[in-house]
Structure formats: structure tokens, C-alpha cells
Amino acid sequence: MDLTFTEQETAFRDELRAWLSENDPGEPPQTGDDGSYGWRRDFQRRLADAGWAAVHWPVEFGGRGATLTESAIFFEELARARAPLPANVLGLLLAGPTIMIWGAEEQKDRFLAPIVTAEEIWCQGFSEPEAGSDLASLKTRAVKHDGEWVVTGQKVWTSGAQHSKWCMLVARTDAEAPKHKGLTYFLMDMEQDAVQVRPLRQITGEAEFNELFIEEARIPDENVLGGVGNGWKVALTTLMNERAGLAFFLHVRLRQVLDELIVEASERGLLEDPIVADRLGELHAKAEILRLTAYRGLTAIEKYGQPGPEGSLTKWMWSDTNQQLTQFAADLLGPEALDTGSRWSYELLRARGNSIEGGTTEVLKNIVAERVLGLPKAR
Numbered sequence: 001m002d003l004t005f006t007e008q009e010t011a012f013r014d015e016l017r018a019w020l021s022e023n024d025p026g027e028p029p030q031t032g033d034d035g036s037y038g039w040r041r042d043f044q045r046r047l048a049d050a051g052w053a054a055v056h057w058p059v060e061f062g063g064r065g066a067t068l069t070e071s072a073i074f075f076e077e078l079a080r081a082r083a084p085l086p087a088n089v090l091g092l093l094l095a096g097p098t099i100m101i102w103g104a105e106e107q108k109d110r111f112l113a114p115i116v117t118a119e120e121i122w123c124q125g126f127s128e129p130e131a132g133s134d135l136a137s138l139k140t141r142a143v144k145h146d147g148e149w150v151v152t153g154q155k156v157w158t159s160g161a162q163h164s165k166w167c168m169l170v171a172r173t174d175a176e177a178p179k180h181k182g183l184t185y186f187l188m189d190m191e192q193d194a195v196q197v198r199p200l201r202q203i204t205g206e207a208e209f210n211e212l213f214i215e216e217a218r219i220p221d222e223n224v225l226g227g228v229g230n231g232w233k234v235a236l237t238t239l240m241n242e243r244a245g246l247a248f249f250l251h252v253r254l255r256q257v258l259d260e261l262i263v264e265a266s267e268r269g270l271l272e273d274p275i276v277a278d279r280l281g282e283l284h285a286k287a288e289i290l291r292l293t294a295y296r297g298l299t300a301i302e303k304y305g306q307p308g309p310e311g312s313l314t315k316w317m318w319s320d321t322n323q324q325l326t327q328f329a330a331d332l333l334g335p336e337a338l339d340t341g342s343r344w345s346y347e348l349l350r351a352r353g354n355s356i357e358g359g360t361t362e363v364l365k366n367i368v369a370e371r372v373l374g375l376p377k378a379r
């Protein structure tokens with residue numbers, strides 16, 4: 001693929017750069033999870049007012065109708081400006097595109113606009129205590145009663161649930177059907193007593209994700225997405241978008257952290273050390289491979305019309321490289337990198353979850369082996 005930007009793409013990038021330099025979000029407030037979340041929500045509102053919040057969405061749904069390359073430029077520039085991801089990132093990248101593909105007209109009219117403005121935040125209620133990688137074995141059940149669905153079960157790892165109005169919920173609606181066939185995808189209102197959200201505190205001290213306890217929650221029939229029993233296919237649309245969307249933001253962030261580590265090494269006179277130089281050189285090469293592989297993934301999306309299994313490759317490469325990078329920072333900087341609350345200790349601890357969130361590395365390797373390389377299935 002040709003990596004030179006066209007005139008239109010350069011103009012898009014320059015306009016965005018100018019906007020970002022005039023609308024610098026500044027540093028996140030040091031007022032805990034809620035403060036930082038409010039800061040990201042405000043920033044999304046400013047993006048939305050200027051028409052930048054949902055660049056990859058069609059204009060008719062409040063987007064900018066950006067091409068795939070422009071959308072990649074958007075995420076790269078956001079990271080380059082050290083701006084945060086929009087607060088409603090799961091709505092913009094996952095719920096919105098899934099509703100556009102599977103939703104009835106009334107659902108598109110009802111749900112899409114408030115995603116863009118961050119008026120209604122979304123979370124993803126897929127994983128359960130005994131169903132993560134093997135999502136299709138989930139047990140949360142939904143039973144139809146008097147024209148509405150009654151849902152009972154438990155979800156876990158639900159990022160941003162404490163701020164969310166809506167949940168992309170996959171539940172079992174037919175216990176007799178084969179496990180992939182008995183599922184249905186719901187748009188569940190979180191604002192009901194039957195849904196209890198309990199934040200889980202992570203090793204970093206933050207509480208990004210939660211447990212959801214659902215006890216006879218009600219979902220009207222019109223909030224089924226993509227048809228009863230079709231939940232597996234609808235969920236796959238969400239999962240494919242999850243792995244494709246963030247690659248461009250993440251590769252720039254990784255590059256920034258690497259550049260900061262190179263500065264730290266230089267200040268300590270360590271760049272002459274052949275072992276340090278060798279490790280930094282290797283990380284530089286991996287960061288470049290990640291950038292180029294992310295661009296190559298765009299070609300696959302152009303070919304299939306929506307994200308394909310290639311997104312699994314960049315996700316795996318990114319988590320692997322980020323963990324190596326943050327571990328090397330700790331090796332290089334010594335105990336000061338491990339001080340509680342230090343920048344580097346945060347990076348090191350947060351990176352632990354990279355090889356789990358959005359699909360574990362082992363599962364991504366299976367997908368790459370079977371669906372990208374065409375190797376025989378292990379089972």
C-alpha cells in the first residue's frame with residue numbers, strides 16, 4: 001500500500017492538527033476516577049461540537065464520513081496531541097457501528113446521536129465469571145414475559161459501566177439450542193434498580209471496570225438488536241470493531257512512551273551501553289512494524305468492507321511490545337520506576353492487562369493461525 005497521504009488526507013490532518021492545538025485538553029485532573037472521566041467527557045463534547053467526535057461514521061448519523069485512512073489519521077493525531085480517547089469510546093467504536101449494521105431504522109434514530117455527543121455513555125456486557133474467551137458459554141439468561149425480556153445473571157470486567165446509560169448485553173434466550181445459536185444481543189438500560197454496578201479496583205489503583213449483578217432487569221422487545229437467536233453474529237461485529245479501531249491510537253502512544261524512555265536513558269548516559277542500545281533498537285523496530293501492520297490492516301478492511309481477523313495481529317503485537325517496553329523501563333530505571341504513583345510504575349502495572357483486554361494473546365494467536373495463515377484448527 002502507498003503510505004503517502006493524498007492532498008485531501010493532508011488537508012484533513014492539517015485541519016485536525018490546528019483544531020487540536022487550539023483545543024488542548026491539558027493534563028488529566030488529579031481528582032480520582034470521576035474527575036478524569038469528566039475531563040474525557042468534556043473533551044468529547046468539544047470534539048462533537050466541532051464535528052470531530054465520530055469521524056468514521058457516515059454524515060447522516062452525525063459523523064464526518066471520513067475514509068479509513070482519514071480515520072487512522074484522526075486516531076494518530078489524537079494520540080500525538082496527547083489528548084484522551086473520547087469518554088464514549090465504546091459507544092463510538094463498538095455500539096454505534098454494530099447498531100448501524102444490525103439496527104432497525106427506529107433504533108438508529110434513537111441510539112446513534114446521543115453516542116456522538118457523549119450524552120449517553122455505553123458499556124459492553126459480554127464477559128462473565130465463567131465466560132470470557134469462550135463467550136458463547138455465557139449463562140446470563142433472558143426470558144420473554146408480557147412483551148418484554150426479563151434478564152438475570154452476572155457480568156464482569158464491564159469497563160465504564162459506572163458511567164453508562166446503555167449496555168451492549170449478550171444473553172441466552174434459548175437454553176435448548178446449540179450454544180452459539182441460543183444467544184440474543186440486547187440494548188439494556190442501565191438505569192434500573194435491577195442492575196447493580198460494583199467497581200473493581202485494579203493493581204494500578206484505578207477502577208476502570210466493574211461487576212454487574214442483574215436481577216430481573218427489564219428490556220423492551222424493541223431493544224433486541226439483530227433478531228432473537230442471532231446474538232452471536234451481532235456480537236462478532238462488535239468484537240471485530242474492537243480489535244480494529246484503536247490500533248492507530250495505540251501505536252502512537254507506544255512510540256511516545258518509547259521516546260520518553262530513550263530520553264531517560266540518554267540523561268543517564270546509558271545510550272552507549274550496547275545492551276541498552278540493542279534493547280531500544282529492537283523496541284524501535286517493533287514499534288515501526290506495528291505502525292506498518294496497522295496500515296496494512298486498512299487494506300483488509302477495504303477488501304472485506306468491515307474489519308477482519310487481521311486486527312487480531314496488531315492487538316497481539318501491541319500488547320506484547322508494550323509489555324516488553326514497560327518491563328525494560330523498570331529494568332533500566334531501577335527502583336525509582338517502581339515507586340508507587342510514579343509514571344513508570346503506572347505504565348508497567350497497566351500493561352499487565354494488555355494481553356487480556358480485547359481478547360487474550362493466546363486466543364488472538366489462534367485466530368491469526370486459523371483465519372489469517374489458514375493453518376488447520378487445533379481442535
Ligand SMILES: Cc1cc2nc3c(=O)[nH]c(=O)nc-3n(C[C@H](O)[C@H](O)[C@H](O)COP(=O)(O)OP(=O)(O)OC[C@H]3O[C@@H](n4cnc5c(N)ncnc54)[C@H](O)[C@@H]3O)c2cc1C
Binds near residue numbers: 125160
Ligand atoms: C482492562 C480490561 C477491560 C475489559 N473490559 C471489558 C468490557 O468492557 N466488557 C467485557 O465484556 N469484557 C471486558 N474485559 C474482559 C476480557 O474481554 C476478558 O478478560 C477476556 O476475554 C478473557 O476472558 P477471561 O478473563 O474469562 O479468561 P479465560 O477465557 O478464562 O482465559 C484464561 C486463560 O486461558 C487462556 N485460553 C482461553 N481459551 C483458550 C484457547 N481456546 N486457546 C488457548 N488459550 C486459551 C487465555 O488466554 C487465558 O490465559 C476486559 C478485560 C480487561 C483486562
